[in-house]
Amino acid sequence: MQETELIKGCKKGDRRAQKELYELYSDRMFRLACRYVKIDVDAEDVLIMAFTKVYSGIGGFADQGPGSMGAWIRKVVVNESLMWLRRRHNFNLTESIEDHHAIVDLEDFSKLPSEDIQQFIAELPTGYRTVFNLSVIDGFNHAEIGRALKISESTSRTQLFKAKLLLKKMLTREGLYYGT
Amino acid sequence: MEHEQRIREKILMAEQSLSMWNKEFVWSAIPHTKESRRPKAVYYAAASVALAAAIVFYSLETTHRQTLQVQLSSMELAIERAQQSRLTTAYATTLVLTDKECENPVEKKMIQPPGKYATRLIPSPSRFGSEKDEAVVQSFPEQVQSVASNESGPTVEAPVMLPTTAARPETPVRPIIGESWSIASNKVSQGDHRFQLRLFRTDEETKNTSSGAPTTNLAGINNQ
Numbered sequence: 001m002q003e004t005e006l007i008k009g010c011k012k013g014d015r016r017a018q019k020e021l022y023e024l025y026s027d028r029m030f031r032l033a034c035r036y037v038k039i040d041v042d043a044e045d046v047l048i049m050a051f052t053k054v055y056s057g058i059g060g061f062a063d064q065g066p067g068s069m070g071a072w073i074r075k076v077v078v079n080e081s082l083m084w085l086r087r088r089h090n091f092n093l094t095e096s097i098e099d100h101h102a103i104v105d106l107e108d109f110s111k112l113p114s115e116d117i118q119q120f121i122a123e124l125p126t127g128y129r130t131v132f133n134l135s136v137i138d139g140f141n142h143a144e145i146g147r148a149l150k151i152s153e154s155t156s157r158t159q160l161f162k163a164k165l166l167l168k169k170m171l172t173r174e175g176l177y178y179g180t
Numbered sequence: 181m182e183h184e185q186r187i188r189e190k191i192l193m194a195e196q197s198l199s200m201w202n203k204e205f206v207w208s209a210i211p212h213t214k215e216s217r218r219p220k221a222v223y224y225a226a227a228s229v230a231l232a233a234a235i236v237f238y239s240l241e242t243t244h245r246q247t248l249q250v251q252l253s254s255m256e257l258a259i260e261r262a263q264q265s266r267l268t269t270a271y272a273t274t275l276v277l278t279d280k281e282c283e284n285p286v287e288k289k290m291i292q293p294p295g296k297y298a299t300r301l302i303p304s305p306s307r308f309g310s311e312k313d314e315a316v317v318q319s320f321p322e323q324v325q326s327v328a329s330n331e332s333g334p335t336v337e338a339p340v341m342l343p344t345t346a347a348r349p350e351t352p353v354r355p356i357i358g359e360s361w362s363i364a365s366n367k368v369s370q371g372d373h374r375f376q377l378r379l380f381r382t383d384e385e386t387k388n389t390s391s392g393a394p395t396t397n398l399a400g401i402n403n404q
Contacts, residue, residue, distance in 0.1 A: 031195040044202055136184045
């Protein structure tokens with residue numbers, strides 16, 4: 001079934017279309033939720049709430065071409081992950097006085113396999129990890145991150161800078177650096 | 181920035197790979213609704229029907245109220261007319277009689293429409309204070325009574341008047357308060373005085389007391 005037909009079926013409440021939509025996007029959304037909440041059980045809870053909102057709000061979704069459905073579901077899952085984190089964690093995101101930060105080179109980090117990258121990202125503190133996921137992986141700008149986490153743009157930039165520094169330190173600690 | 185782009189691509193590729201998790205459990209836990217979006221046409225139709233019903237009801241109520249108002253006003257007008265007609269029958273039509281007509285005021289030279297009307301004969305101002313005026317005045321109550329008797333209606337019986345005088349007792353009594361006397365019928369010694377409270381005494385007792393029976397002596401009673 002094509003995506004447009006899936007959307008029409010889900011709007012009508014067709015259970016078969018809903019199941020097919022779930023099969024199409026559930027694995028990716030589960031891994032996405034795991035990047036934010038770390039634990040698999042918590043990621044499953046996030047997925048339940050996210051797909052509930054998808055099926056209930058799909059009537060207002062306007063199909064804007066291929067990939068628009070996936071991007072919309074992705075946004076819903078990210079928002080549910082952030083809400084879950086806000087309920088259970090205190091980010092303790094510190095304000096930074098400095099407006100300009102040195103650019104941290106992540107070249108060595110980017111050469112790692114995807115599983116190692118995921119593992120290093122998961123070891124970051126909650127606040128650093130959230131800002132890094134939102135900015136680097138999911139492509140949000142600092143203004144959007146500030147609105148989502150209720151912090152200022154400078155705080156968001158500081159958190160990202162600190163996250164990159166920590167990743168580099170973790171690479172050095174592990175001894176995983178290349179070309180040196 | 182290209183390093184970050186590379187990191188992003190690797191992560192997104194890793195997300196598409198299969199992983200072990202409770203996929204079916206999560207699917208069963210998701211609440212599924214048959215209709216994710218209810219048609220709004222039903223709500224619009226219901227709202228329009230309710231609005232139309234309210235308008236119809238209000239218009240019917242207004243017309244009914246107006247009809248009642250018209251009926252009420254007509255009834256009030258009829259009542260006023262009835263009251264006016266009663267007033268014309270109650271009040272005597274005044275006729276100014278000349279000297280010749282007042283010679284025999286009992287004879288009724290009345291120029292009046294057919295019907296039973298009470299009339300009051302008023303003499304002309306020149307004859308005011310003469311003897312014949314008394315005859316005119318005297319005839320008025322009779323006319324009124326005749327009118328009252330001539331008017332058709334339920335007959336009212338004269339009330340039975342009961343005598344207002346109080347029943348006279350067979351023996352006259354006079355009020356007394358706290359008098360003491362000797363009880364001669366019991367053949368008690370004269371020293372044995374007993375106090376009895378009697379409110380009234382007959383004439384015989386009065387005569388007996390005047391012959392020498394002890395009179396009221398509250399001080400004496402208290403000392404006993």
